Amino acid sequence: GNWARLAAQQRLTQDDLLAMPAFGNVSLIHITDIHAQLKPIYFREPSVNIGVGGNRGEVPHLTGAEFRKMYGIEDGSPSHYALSSGDFTALARGYGRVGGMDRVATVVKQIRSERPDALLLDGGDTWHGSYTCYQTAGQDCVNVMNLLKPDAMTFHWEFTLGSDRVREIVEGLPFAALGQNIFDAEWDEPAELFQPYKFFERGGVKIAVIGQAFPYMPIANPSWMFPEYSFGIRDERMQDMVDEVRAGGAELVVVLSHNGFDVDKKMAEKVTGIDVLLSGHTHDALPEPVLVGETIIIASGSNGKFVSRVDLDVQGGRMMGFRHKLIPIFSDVIAPDPEMTALIDAQRAPYADQLSEVIGHTDTTLYRRGNFNGTWDDLICDALLTQRDAQIALSPGVRWGPSLLEGDPITREDLWNVTSMSYPEAYRSEMTGEFLKIVLEDVADNIFNPDPYYQQGGDMVRVGGLSYRIDVTAPAGQRVSEMTLLRTGEAIDPAKSYTVAGWASVNEGTEGPPIWDVVESHIRSLGRVQLGENTSVEVVGA
Amino acid sequence: LALGAMALTVLPFRANASVDDLIAEFTGGADLADSGVDLTAPEIAENGNTVPISVDAPGASEILVLAAGNPTPAVATFAFGPLAGSRMASTRIRLAGTQEVIAVAKLEDGTFARAAKTVKVTIGGCGG
Amino acid sequence: MASGVKPRVKVPKSASAGEVVTLKTLISHPMESGQRKDKDGSLIPRSIINRFTCDFNGQNVIDVKMEPAISTNPYFEFEALVPEAGEFTFTWYDDDGSTYTDTKPIEIV
Numbered sequence: 011g012n013w014a015r016l017a018a019q020q021r022l023t024q025d026d027l028l029a030m031p032a033f034g035n036v037s038l039i040h041i042t043d044i045h046a047q048l049k050p051i052y053f054r055e056p057s058v059n060i061g062v063g064g065n066r067g068e069v070p071h072l073t074g075a076e077f078r079k080m081y082g083i084e085d086g087s088p089s090h091y092a093l094s095s096g097d098f099t100a101l102a103r104g105y106g107r108v109g110g111m112d113r114v115a116t117v118v119k120q121i122r123s124e125r126p127d128a129l130l131l132d133g134g135d136t137w138h139g140s141y142t143c144y145q146t147a148g149q150d151c152v153n154v155m156n157l158l159k160p161d162a163m164t165f166h167w168e169f170t171l172g173s174d175r176v177r178e179i180v181e182g183l184p185f186a187a188l189g190q191n192i193f194d195a196e197w198d199e200p201a202e203l204f205q206p207y208k209f210f211e212r213g214g215v216k217i218a219v220i221g222q223a224f225p226y227m228p229i230a231n232p233s234w235m236f237p238e239y240s241f242g243i244r245d246e247r248m249q250d251m252v253d254e255v256r257a258g259g260a261e262l263v264v265v266l267s268h269n270g271f272d273v274d275k276k277m278a279e280k281v282t283g284i285d286v287l288l289s290g291h292t293h294d295a296l297p298e299p300v301l302v303g304e305t306i307i308i309a310s311g312s313n314g315k316f317v318s319r320v321d322l323d324v325q326g327g328r329m330m331g332f333r334h335k336l337i338p339i340f341s342d343v344i345a346p347d348p349e350m351t352a353l354i355d356a357q358r359a360p361y362a363d364q365l366s367e368v369i370g371h372t373d374t375t376l377y378r379r380g381n382f383n384g385t386w387d388d389l390i391c392d393a394l395l396t397q398r399d400a401q402i403a404l405s406p407g408v409r410w411g412p413s414l415l416e417g418d419p420i421t422r423e424d425l426w427n428v429t430s431m432s433y434p435e436a437y438r439s440e441m442t443g444e445f446l447k448i449v450l451e452d453v454a455d456n457i458f459n460p461d462p463y464y465q466q467g468g469d470m471v472r473v474g475g476l477s478y479r480i481d482v483t484a485p486a487g488q489r490v491s492e493m494t495l496l497r498t499g500e501a502i503d504p505a506k507s508y509t510v511a512g513w514a515s516v517n518e519g520t521e522g523p524p525i526w527d528v529v530e531s532h533i534r535s536l537g538r539v540q541l542g543e544n545t546s547v548e549v550v551g552a
Numbered sequence: 553l554a555l556g557a558m559a560l561t562v563l564p565f566r567a568n569a570s571v572d573d574l575i576a577e578f579t580g581g582a583d584l585a586d587s588g589v590d591l592t593a594p595e596i597a598e599n600g601n602t603v604p605i606s607v608d609a610p611g612a613s614e615i616l617v618l619a620a621g622n623p624t625p626a627v628a629t630f631a632f633g634p635l636a637g638s639r640m641a642s643t644r645i646r647l648a649g650t651q652e653v654i655a656v657a658k659l660e661d662g663t664f665a666r667a668a669k670t671v672k673v674t675i676g677g678c679g680g
Numbered sequence: 681m682a683s684g685v686k687p688r689v690k691v692p693k694s695a696s697a698g699e700v701v702t703l704k705t706l707i708s709h710p711m712e713s714g715q716r717k718d719k720d721g722s723l724i725p726r727s728i729i730n731r732f733t734c735d736f737n738g739q740n741v742i743d744v745k746m747e748p749a750i751s752t753n754p755y756f757e758f759e760a761l762v763p764e765a766g767e768f769t770f771t772w773y774d775d776d777g778s779t780y781t782d783t784k785p786i787e788i789v
C-alpha cells in the first residue's frame with residue numbers, strides 16, 4: 011500500500027541514486043530525448059511496446075510485470091515506478107515527479123566531481139517540445155544545455171526549427187554537433203555544418219565519438235523545413251568512420267545515435283568496432299546495457315527522466331570492462347542545482363502567466379506512450395472530432411509528451427508539452443476509405459516491419475471515431491482490417507469519402523488552427539476531462 | 553502524417569509485363585546471374601520523387617536500370633567508355649510507390665547479371 | 681529550349697597520370713515526364729533530357745540513356761580515368777533538340 015511506498019521514498023536518498031563505485035579510466039554520461047522538459051514532470055512508461063521479427067519478446071519490447079520480472083525489479087519499488095508501467099498513478103503520488111534539468115545538472119556535477127574527465131553526450135530531441143521552447147525557437151533549451159556543458163550532441167526534432175535556425179544555433183554551439191549521416195542533399199556529400207565525429211583525450215584515453223542523427227528525418231518530419239539535407243542510416247559510411255577513427259588512434263569508439271533501439275541493434279551487428287552505442291529516439295529506458303557482439307548499447311529514456319553513467323576500463327586500445335548505472339531523476343530526492351534552477355526560471359519568467367493558466371482538470375490520468383492509443387491522444391482526437399466537426403480524427407504517434415495524474419489541473423504548459431511543434435495546423439479534409447486504409451497500413455509498417463531498418467521509431471497513428479483490427483505479424487499492406495466508423499457502426503467503405511481532422515501533417519501549406527487551440531477549446535468546454543477505456547483497436551499477433 | 557501523398561499510390565505494384573520485355577531486349581534472352589552487379593538504394597525513400605541509386609558492376613560495358621512498379625519501367629542505361637574509371641554510376645530516380653528497382657549488367661565476357669532491391673515509398677509522419 | 685537550364689559539375693583540379701577521379705554533375709531541368717496532367721486535366725507533354733555524355737580529350741567516359749523516371753535536376757556521379765592533362769566535356773541532350781555543354785580542365789601533378 012501507500013505507506014510502504016512513502017516509506018520507500020523517504021528512504022531513497024540522492025546518495026543512493028547516484029552511488030556508483032568508480033571503475034576504469036573513462037566515464038560517459040548520456041542524456042537523450044529531453045524534448046524541452048526543463049521542469050520535473052510525470053512520465054508513464056508504455057504498457058504496450060510490441061517487438062516484431064527477431065525482436066519479438068526482446069527488450070525494450072517488454073513492459074509492465076514482464077519487464078520487472080526480466081530485471082528482477084520488485085513491485086512498488088522505485089525502479090518499478092521509474093522504468094515500467096502498472097499502478098502508475100498510485101506510484102506517481104508516492105514517488106513524485108521525475109526529471110528537471112536542474113536535477114540533471116546536480117547529477118552531472120556530482121559525476122564530474124568524481125570523474126572530472128567524464129564526457130557528457132546529448133542524443134538529441136533536445137530543442138523541441140514545450141511552450142517556451144516554441145516561443146524562443148529553441149533558445150531556452152540551448153541556454154540550459156550550454157550551462158550543462160555537453161561535449162557533443164546529435165539531432166532529430168531540432169531540424170523542425172527550420173534549417174536557417176538550426177544553422178544559426180549550431181554555428182554558435184560551444185560543443186560538437188555530430189552526424190556522420192547528415193548530408194548535403196544536392197551533391198550527396200557530408201554536410202559541412204556537422205562533423206561526423208570528434209576526438210577527445212580523456213583519462214589518458216583517446217576517445218572518438220561518432221554522431222548518428224535520426225535517419226528518417228525527411229519522412230517523419232516535414233522535409234520542406236530542411237530541404238538542404240539528406241539523412242539515411244548509411245551504415246557503410248558508419249563502418250568507414252569507425253575504421254577511420256581507429257586508424258587515427260581511437261582507443262574507444264562511442265556512437266552517439268538517434269536511430270532508435272532496434273535500428274541501433276541491427277547497426278551494431280553490421281558495423282564492427284563500436285565499443286559503446288548510446289541509443290536515442292525510441293525513448294526506451296533500460297537498466298542494463300544490451301550486448302550485441304562486442305558493442306554495448308545504452309538506452310537512457312526520455313523527457314529528462316534518466317541520466318546514464320557508463321564507466322569503462324580501456325587498456326591498450328581495448329574496452330576491457332564496463333559498469334553502468336541508469337540514474338532515475340526523482341525530483342523530490344535529487345536536490346536541484348541552484349544555478350540551473352535560476353537559469354530555467356529566468357527563461358520561463360516572461361511566459362509565467364501563459365504557462366500557469368489552468369484551462370481545465372482531468373479525472374483520468376493522461377499519458378501518451380504506447381504503440382496504440384494513449385489517453386492524451388484520446389483527448390486530442392475527441393477535440394479534433396468535436397471542434398473540427400469531423401467523422402474521423404488522426405493524431406500522430408509521437409513518443410514525447412509527459413503525463414498528468416487524475417485530479418490534476420491541466421495548465422496551458424501541460425497541453426503544450428504534448429502538442430508543441432512547428433507544424434501544428436489542425437487540418438480538416440476529405441479522405442476516401444481506401445486512402446485511410448493506406449494511411450494506417452503505411453504507418454503500421456513503419457512500426458511493425460520485421461526489418462528494423464524499415465522502422466521509423468514512432469508509435470501507431472492514433473485514431474478517433476474509427477475502430478480497426480491489426481495483425482502485427484501480417485505482411486505490409488495486410489495488417490489492418492475491420493475498419494469501422496464508430497458513429498454509425500458501419501464498415502469503412504473504400505470508395506466513400508469521410509471527413510477527417512488531424513494535425514502534424516508533413517505537407518507544406520497545411521491549413522488549420524494550431525492543435526493546442528483546438529484542444530484548449532475542447533478542454534474548456536468540458537471543464538473536467540473524463541475518458542472511458544479505449545477499445546477501438548484490436549491487436550492480434552503480439 | 554501526410555495528406556498530399558494522396559497523389560502517390562503507396563501499395564506495392566505487380567511487376568509490369570514490360571519489365572521482362574525490356575530485359576529481354578537488353579540481353580537478347582540470355583540467362584541472368586545473381587551476382588556480378590551491385591545495386592545500392594535506400595530501404596525507405598526520403599522522397600519518392602528523388603531516390604538515390606547506385607549501380608556497380610566490375611567488367612560491365614552497360615548497365616540497365618528499371619523501376620518495376622513505375623507506369624513506364626525504363627529508368628536509364630549506363631554505357632561505359634574507354635576512359636570509365638570504374639563501372640559504377642549513381643543517379644536519382646522517380647518511384648511511383650513502393651517497388652523493386654532492378655539493375656541488369658552486360659559484362660564484357662558476354663554474360664549478364666541481375667540485382668534488385670525493394671525501395672519503400674512511404675507517407676511518413678509521426679516519430680519519436 | 682527549356683528555360684533556366686544550368687549545368688554544374690564537380691571535377692578535381694588535378695590528378696596524377698593514370699588516376700581514377702570521381703565526377704559529379706547536376707543540371708537544373710524540370711524533366712517533365714509526359715505523365716502529369718495540368719489543372720485542366722490535359723496531359724503536359726514530355727520534355728526531358730534524354731541523354732548525357734562525358735568525354736575526356738575526345739574519348740568517352742560514360743554515355744547515359746535517360747528516361748522520364750530520372751528525377752528533376754538530373755544528377756550523376758561516376759568515375760573517370762585520367763591518362764594525361766586535358767579537358768572533360770559534359771553534354772546533355774534535350775528532347776527539344778537543344779544541347780547543353782560544360783567543360784572542365786584537369787592538370788596532372
Ligand SMILES: [Mn+2]
Nearest residue numbers: 043135291680
Ligand atoms: Mn525523442
Ligand SMILES: [Mn+2]
Nearest residue numbers: 135166291680
Ligand atoms: Mn527522435
